Amino acid sequence: MSTRPSSAVSRRGLLTSVALLPSLPAVLTATTANAQAAAGVLPSWNDGPAKQAIIEFVKATTTKGSPNFVPPAERIAEFDQDGTLWVEHPVYTQIVYCLDHVGALVKDKPELKDREPFKTVLSGDREAIAKLSMRDFFEIALATQSGMTVEEFRVDVDKWLATAKHPRWNRLYTELVYQPMLEVLHYLRANGYRTFIATGGSAGFVREYSDRVYGIPPEQVAGTEQAFKYGYDKGQRPILTREPKLVLDNLEAGKIENFWLMYGRRPYAAFGNSSSDDQQMLEYVKAGTGARLSAVVMHDDATREYAYGPAQGLPDTKIGTLSQDMYDMAKRQGWAIISMKNDWKRLFAFDR
Amino acid sequence: MSTRPSSAVSRRGLLTSVALLPSLPAVLTATTANAQAAAGVLPSWNDGPAKQAIIEFVKATTTKGSPNFVPPAERIAEFDQDGTLWVEHPVYTQIVYCLDHVGALVKDKPELKDREPFKTVLSGDREAIAKLSMRDFFEIALATQSGMTVEEFRVDVDKWLATAKHPRWNRLYTELVYQPMLEVLHYLRANGYRTFIATGGSAGFVREYSDRVYGIPPEQVAGTEQAFKYGYDKGQRPILTREPKLVLDNLEAGKIENFWLMYGRRPYAAFGNSSSDDQQMLEYVKAGTGARLSAVVMHDDATREYAYGPAQGLPDTKIGTLSQDMYDMAKRQGWAIISMKNDWKRLFAFDR
Numbered sequence: 001m002s003t004r005p006s007s008a009v010s011r012r013g014l015l016t017s018v019a020l021l022p023s024l025p026a027v028l029t030a031t032t033a034n035a036q037a038a039a040g041v042l043p044s045w046n047d048g049p050a051k052q053a054i055i056e057f058v059k060a061t062t063t064k065g066s067p068n069f070v071p072p073a074e075r076i077a078e079f080d081q082d083g084t085l086w087v088e089h090p091v092y093t094q095i096v097y098c099l100d101h102v103g104a105l106v107k108d109k110p111e112l113k114d115r116e117p118f119k120t121v122l123s124g125d126r127e128a129i130a131k132l133s134m135r136d137f138f139e140i141a142l143a144t145q146s147g148m149t150v151e152e153f154r155v156d157v158d159k160w161l162a163t164a165k166h167p168r169w170n171r172l173y174t175e176l177v178y179q180p181m182l183e184v185l186h187y188l189r190a191n192g193y194r195t196f197i198a199t200g201g202s203a204g205f206v207r208e209y210s211d212r213v214y215g216i217p218p219e220q221v222a223g224t225e226q227a228f229k230y231g232y233d234k235g236q237r238p239i240l241t242r243e244p245k246l247v248l249d250n251l252e253a254g255k256i257e258n259f260w261l262m263y264g265r266r267p268y269a270a271f272g273n274s275s276s277d278d279q280q281m282l283e284y285v286k287a288g289t290g291a292r293l294s295a296v297v298m299h300d301d302a303t304r305e306y307a308y309g310p311a312q313g314l315p316d317t318k319i320g321t322l323s324q325d326m327y328d329m330a331k332r333q334g335w336a337i338i339s340m341k342n343d344w345k346r347l348f349a350f351d352r
Numbered sequence: 353m354s355t356r357p358s359s360a361v362s363r364r365g366l367l368t369s370v371a372l373l374p375s376l377p378a379v380l381t382a383t384t385a386n387a388q389a390a391a392g393v394l395p396s397w398n399d400g401p402a403k404q405a406i407i408e409f410v411k412a413t414t415t416k417g418s419p420n421f422v423p424p425a426e427r428i429a430e431f432d433q434d435g436t437l438w439v440e441h442p443v444y445t446q447i448v449y450c451l452d453h454v455g456a457l458v459k460d461k462p463e464l465k466d467r468e469p470f471k472t473v474l475s476g477d478r479e480a481i482a483k484l485s486m487r488d489f490f491e492i493a494l495a496t497q498s499g500m501t502v503e504e505f506r507v508d509v510d511k512w513l514a515t516a517k518h519p520r521w522n523r524l525y526t527e528l529v530y531q532p533m534l535e536v537l538h539y540l541r542a543n544g545y546r547t548f549i550a551t552g553g554s555a556g557f558v559r560e561y562s563d564r565v566y567g568i569p570p571e572q573v574a575g576t577e578q579a580f581k582y583g584y585d586k587g588q589r590p591i592l593t594r595e596p597k598l599v600l601d602n603l604e605a606g607k608i609e610n611f612w613l614m615y616g617r618r619p620y621a622a623f624g625n626s627s628s629d630d631q632q633m634l635e636y637v638k639a640g641t642g643a644r645l646s647a648v649v650m651h652d653d654a655t656r657e658y659a660y661g662p663a664q665g666l667p668d669t670k671i672g673t674l675s676q677d678m679y680d681m682a683k684r685q686g687w688a689i690i691s692m693k694n695d696w697k698r699l700f701a702f703d704r
Binding site for chain 1: 608
């Protein structure tokens, strides 16, 4: 967790460097886009290049007669979750869920107590835990999320989500979704887009609340995912059980590779924040024909949230890192760059 | 391919054994269902228990106030493709596509010429080819459908579909879709259901025509699928390439396991025909709470199509086999049993 003062953020001159989707034809004049904004679109956003890029993209792809018009069936927008739709610091929420289950796991399987990465988790040493790799966390996830039926898992996730709270805000994790991004989801859907999540976390976890929290149904959530196994319970009823075997790995380029595998489409818009699993998705989306929107959320608001990312001269916390390479790519290719500090009037629905 | 006379079909007394979804509450009287039928629902179907089961299922799950009412967001119906939506004999269409590409493949890689299963394919010995296992065909599919970008594959499939013809009817394969099943797809969608395909074949192949032919968009097609790999072309543009590695295997229970992995839902209705990949899906759907429809298409019409399946006392051709075990399960659990010969007035749109 970083608590550096937010003044550090201005070092890179974020506002002046924001790219404005230069490849978009001027279907809308800036005045029209501003009129839209004034009329109540994206109300939690400050006027600025990021908000304007989103509005211009939607106009360009949904206005009949526009050279970049996209038929409704092809209007697909993809969103990363952690750090893009909700808070990912100090630890990814799903990892907190898994860590909360390690105790019960080693009760069942005491032999894991002395094996890494379980040993480190049980030590309670927060610094050591923070240094575990994503592969370590996948191992913990597979161990703690396997062996039960899909229904048992759902019940357990629901129960956890209803009680577990983020230590900084003392609120449920599902309250820590970014209000400005909820408005983007709503705005895109109001314009005929279907919204999808592609997460480095496991799809089954996110599906448990995606509809209620984001308005995104389970079948539009792609994630890293383990295998399921068909079998029968004691009453000979057929069941599906979660297996400790990774089938889809959404880290790095896996996010777009598996999105294609699952849906056979290249999205028209993509929102992400992290070099660990969003960079290739955003690059691939932006490289498509016609008007495309790739957008990166920058965590530069230590006062209202967290500030991190080496591309901004901020600490590399290894969680949701925005690398220099990804930042340079964003500028070069004309992605929308979203500054939490400057572009968002408020972060959460409970901010008044 | 079986050419046994269709009279063989009556041996098992199909009509009398058709199960009528006994677990459905009588939301509709038979008279109401018949009135529906008379009003033009499913016009290519003869009146009978199969048609009635479909109509009663839709009424039970979409009538407000019905104890088995299903909210629109959860209305998902799953369809097998080969043998359920289109003709699968004498060889699965996608296998014909692959076999047509083996010649070009061995030109590029002569070392495959003497290796099985390629050697058998190149021999042209139809009997030997018909004896290849599904695993052999997966190997051929991976070898012939890999190494190109996703766009190059699409172009090749489109080209093939526009010219390749079924030897018996001398028509494009996409013309050999069952008109009564197109009506079921339409009827379900008209009642708020979203229709999905789950095929033992590869999703990428089916997605190329699923929207045009079935009204099912690519993102609602699940299949056996290989890996995709992110990379760059010579101009440094990002590309996705098809890789010779199987990620999802939809044979046997894999169809429902992977449906859950991709969409996180148990369908309310499922249509299939084969023990090789539909049995567990149909069993799992039927075991869900409330009103569920599982339906099996029986190929018992040697005159208009083909007649095969040991459960009907017909030859086991190893393609789309309906086993005795699956047939007994269908009867025991009250699946709808669809006789092509007796339930369908016409098979194809071009039948007048």
